[in-house]
Amino acid sequence: MKRILLEVFLVAALIGAGVFGFMNQKQAATSKAKITELTAAVEAAEKSAKEKEESIKAAEEEMHALQEEMAPLEEKTNQLEAVKAALASGSTLTDLENAYKKEKSLSAERQAGLGALRMLTKGAEDPGALEAFRKALQLSELGDRKNTICAAQLGLVAAGEKIKVMSDCLPKSEKAGHGDKEEKDAKDDGHGKKDDGHGKKEDGKGKKEDGHGDKKDEKHAAPHWGYEGEMGPEKWGKEFPTCSAGKSQSPLDIKGPFVKSRVVVSADYKEGPLKMLNNGHTIQVVVSPGSKLRIDGVAHELLQFHFHRPSEEKIDGKPMAMVVHFVHKNAEGKLAVLGVLLKEGNENPGIKTLWANLPKEENVEYAPDGVNFNPGNLLPREFDFYSYEGSLTTPPCTEGVRFFILKTTVNIAKEQVQAFPFKMNARPVQPLNGREILSN
Numbered sequence: 062m063k064r065i066l067l068e069v070f071l072v073a074a075l076i077g078a079g080v081f082g083f084m085n086q087k088q089a090a091t092s093k094a095k096i097t098e099l100t101a102a103v104e105a106a107e108k109s110a111k112e113k114e115e116s117i118k119a120a121e122e123e124m125h126a127l128q129e130e131m132a133p134l135e136e137k138t139n140q141l142e143a144v145k146a147a148l149a150s151g152s153t154l155t156d157l158e159n160a161y162k163k164e165k166s167l168s169a170e171r172q173a174g175l176g177a178l179r180m181l182t183k184g185a186e187d188p189g190a191l192e193a194f195r196k197a198l199q200l201s202e203l204g205d206r207k208n209t210i211c212a213a214q215l216g217l218v219a220a221g222e223k224i225k226v227m228s229d230c231l232p233k234s235e236k237a238g239h240g241d242k243e244e245k246d247a248k249d250d251g252h253g254k255k256d257d258g259h260g261k262k263e264d265g266k267g268k269k270e271d272g273h274g275d276k277k278d279e280k281h282a283a284p285h286w287g288y289e290g291e292m293g294p295e296k297w298g299k300e301f302p303t304c305s306a307g308k309s310q311s312p313l314d315i316k317g318p319f320v321k322s323r324v325v326v327s328a329d330y331k332e333g334p335l336k337m338l339n340n341g342h343t344i345q346v347v348v349s350p351g352s353k354l355r356i357d358g359v360a361h362e363l364l365q366f367h368f369h370r371p372s373e374e375k376i377d378g379k380p381m382a383m384v385v386h387f388v389h390k391n392a393e394g395k396l397a398v399l400g401v402l403l404k405e406g407n408e409n410p411g412i413k414t415l416w417a418n419l420p421k422e423e424n425v426e427y428a429p430d431g432v433n434f435n436p437g438n439l440l441p442r443e444f445d446f447y448s449y450e451g452s453l454t455t456p457p458c459t460e461g462v463r464f465f466i467l468k469t470t471v472n473i474a475k476e477q478v479q480a481f482p483f484k485m486n487a488r489p490v491q492p493l494n495g496r497e498i499l500s501n
């Protein structure tokens with residue numbers, strides 16, 4: 062009996078020990094799992110701490126770099142503040158405005174300058190500054206004067222306008238890679254360059270001083286648009302969107318059916334001192350004030366005339382040897398171009414005078430001593446015309462230009478055509494897009 066009891070006790074003890082042992086083992090396994098978990102958690106925490114430390118370090122480095130960049134900016138800000146303080150009284154602005162009041166109309170450069178002075182004196186929100194920059198942009202686009210276009214566009218952006226700034230206007234760091242061909246300064250377009258009028262020598266020469274400041278680039282700069290290849294008419298739209306997106310572009314292939322025009326056009330051109338300009342795209346004659354084209358009695362002042370070889374306009378699909386474009390502007394700023402087609406034939410005495418005085422240097426106005434010229438010498442006697450709404454035929458291809466192409470051609474000798482310094486400076490004809498061509 063004792064033995065049985067002992068055995069029972071032993072078994073019980075063994076079971077107890079076994080259960081105890083099993084329990085402990087389970088406990089150990091759970092603890093081990095917990096430790097592994099905790100270790101992983103600690104490791105993860107350490108890792109994220111390290112990552113955080115790294116990102117803090119990176120942020121610190123970035124901040125340091127920014128501080129370094131800020132230093133010169135701060136200097137510029139100080140300079141700007143000094144300029145603002147000097148102009149704060151507004152007397153400089155008043156003086157300039159009074160001086161400009163005497164002018165009939167302001168050039169794009171002067172409008173941009175006025176905008177800048179207003180912005181510095183009265184702040185970016187000043188409506189007068191905005192207005193001046195808008196006018197500057199409008200005027201400079203007519204003449205493709207890149208520096209002024211840039212000044213006006215950047216001024217408008219600074220004043221809070223949401224406009225697209227031409228890529229060439231952005232600071233170099235913001236441009237993705239630039240080559241010589243992007244570095245060209247403003248080149249005056251064949252049309253409308255003299256939008257404020259007449260005979261301002263700075264217009265031709267000014268570009269040399271207001272460039273990008275990189276003299277090497279300037280010297281070797283190629284024009285930023287041309288008539289062939291990478292800079293040819295097919296590519297103009299990249300930089301000058303209206304050239305490709307516009308729906309009323311010039312020139313046109315002039316053919317019927319025509320709509321009858323009752324408009325009366327007459328030219329009243331006056332003799333004046335000869336001033337010539339080779340703007341890199343054409344030969345342009347800058348006209349002194351006083352010559353007018355009347356369209357239904359409304360005077361349009363002749364600003365300049367220039368040449369294209371061959372003629373940009375075609376008649377029934379055919380171009381002429383050359384064309385003269387007489388560019389006019391009325392008091393509202395609307396442009397009108399009178400086109401005179403030059404046909405190969407006898408020598409043209411007017412052209413003879415002009416070609417004898419071709420400028421030797423590009424972009425410098427040339428005024429030979431004692432030579433006068435009457436633009437009327439290049440007009441035919443008859444004034445029948447074709448007419449349509451079009452655009453500048455050179456970048457930025459601004460629309461809203463009224464064209465009158467005379468039906469009567471004027472002669473030019475073959476040798477005279479060949480002596481024109483540009484072999485080809487004609488934009489191809491553009492789609493009519495539903496426009497009417499009128500004929501009187």
Ligand SMILES: [Zn+2]
Nearest residue numbers: 251252386454
């Ligand atoms: Zn033209």
